[in-house]
Amino acid sequence: MGGLEIDPLSQVLDGSKKAIPGLFASGEIAGGVHGANRLGGSSLLGCVVFGRVAGDTAASYLLKSLSSSSGSSGAAARLGQVNGHLQPPSTTISIDPQSQQVHLTFNWAGQPQSQSQSGNAGDVSPQGPSTAEHPANEKDAAVKQEGETKKQGGVEKKELKEYSLEEVAKHNKKDDIWIGVNGQVLNVTNFLEDHPGGAKALLLYAGKEASEEFNMLHQASVVAKYAPDTIIGTYKQE
Numbered sequence: 001m002g003g004l005e006i007d008p009l010s011q012v013l014d015g016s017k018k019a020i021p022g023l024f025a026s027g028e029i030a031g032g033v034h035g036a037n038r039l040g041g042s043s044l045l046g047c048v049v050f051g052r053v054a055g056d057t058a059a060s061y062l063l064k065s066l067s068s069s070s071g072s073s074g075a076a077a078r079l080g081q082v083n084g085h086l087q088p089p090s091t092t093i094s095i096d097p098q099s100q101q102v103h104l105t106f107n108w109a110g111q112p113q114s115q116s117q118s119g120n121a122g123d124v125s126p127q128g129p130s131t132a133e134h135p136a137n138e139k140d141a142a143v144k145q146e147g148e149t150k151k152q153g154g155v156e157k158k159e160l161k162e163y164s165l166e167e168v169a170k171h172n173k174k175d176d177i178w179i180g181v182n183g184q185v186l187n188v189t190n191f192l193e194d195h196p197g198g199a200k201a202l203l204l205y206a207g208k209e210a211s212e213e214f215n216m217l218h219q220a221s222v223v224a225k226y227a228p229d230t231i232i233g234t235y236k237q238e
Contacts, residue, residue, distance in 0.1 A: 006030045010054035022065075024058045026050035028196075160184075161233040165209055168235065172207030178232075180209035182220055185233040194227075211237075 004012050004025050011019035030050065092105040163185050171178035171187075179186045179202065192199040197217075205213065223231060 004030050006050070008053075009057045010050050011057060022061060024054040024061075026054040160231065163233045163235050165235055168209070169207040174203065174206075177202060177206045179205050179207070180211070180235050181214045181223065182211050183234055183237045184223065184231050185235055186223065186227075186230045187232045188227075188230050191227055191230050209235075 005017075006012055006025050007019060009019075010024045010026050010030075012023040012025050014020055027050070090107045092107070094103045094105070095101070096103070165180060168178045168180050168185055174192075175189060177187070177189050177192070179188055188195070188202050192202055195202055
């Protein structure tokens with residue numbers, strides 16, 4: 001599974017089998033690591049192990065790059081970044097009553113850069129309704145839109161028909177596959193090519209109740225989250 005080849009240190013290899021500096025990979029994108037015949041996709045053990053290896057290798061590479069940066073320039077750049085975090089941008093507003101002028105001063109990371117915007121204080125007048133009202137209006141509009149969506153059936157749950165497992169067993173062909181999982185009847189006919197574990201994993205349980213096998217490899221919520229269209233009904237669990 002996957003399309004990138006990595007070495008034991010999780011470094012991505014190029015066409016000539018040489019490691020690409022600063023590029024690391026783990027998980028399903030890394031080819032030649034995980035078993036191709038696993039029903040649920042990649043090996044959890046492989047993901048964890050190579051994920052940690054990739055993290056260690058990347059951290060080592062980063063520390064090595066920082067330590068080898070040229071003299072004071074690298075240190076100065078790092079200190080500048082830290083200084084920016086410690087001293088966030090600030091804005092100062094001052095009003096001169098004599099000239100009726102307003103001055104704005106902007107400060108970035110301890111380096112004052114002044115941009116003055118002046119205008120007569122008497123020229124400032126409110127335009128239109130107060131902006132304090134906008135959040136309430138936006139909230140009301142959102143609630144109203146949500147209510148209209150519910151009326152139109154956009155978020156309403158469709159009524160599900162109850163089937164027997166005998167009925168599910170009749171749908172056991174490649175062009176008509178039903179599977180019973182955790183009390184739900186799933187029509188996975190159009191989901192074969194999209195299944196991360198491959199079509200074979202679904203064909204093995206065509207027309208069967210497969211809750212135990214499903215729960216060994218998936219969380220119960222993945223169907224409703226990633227393939228809600230496959231849920232066509234329910235069945236009574238023994």
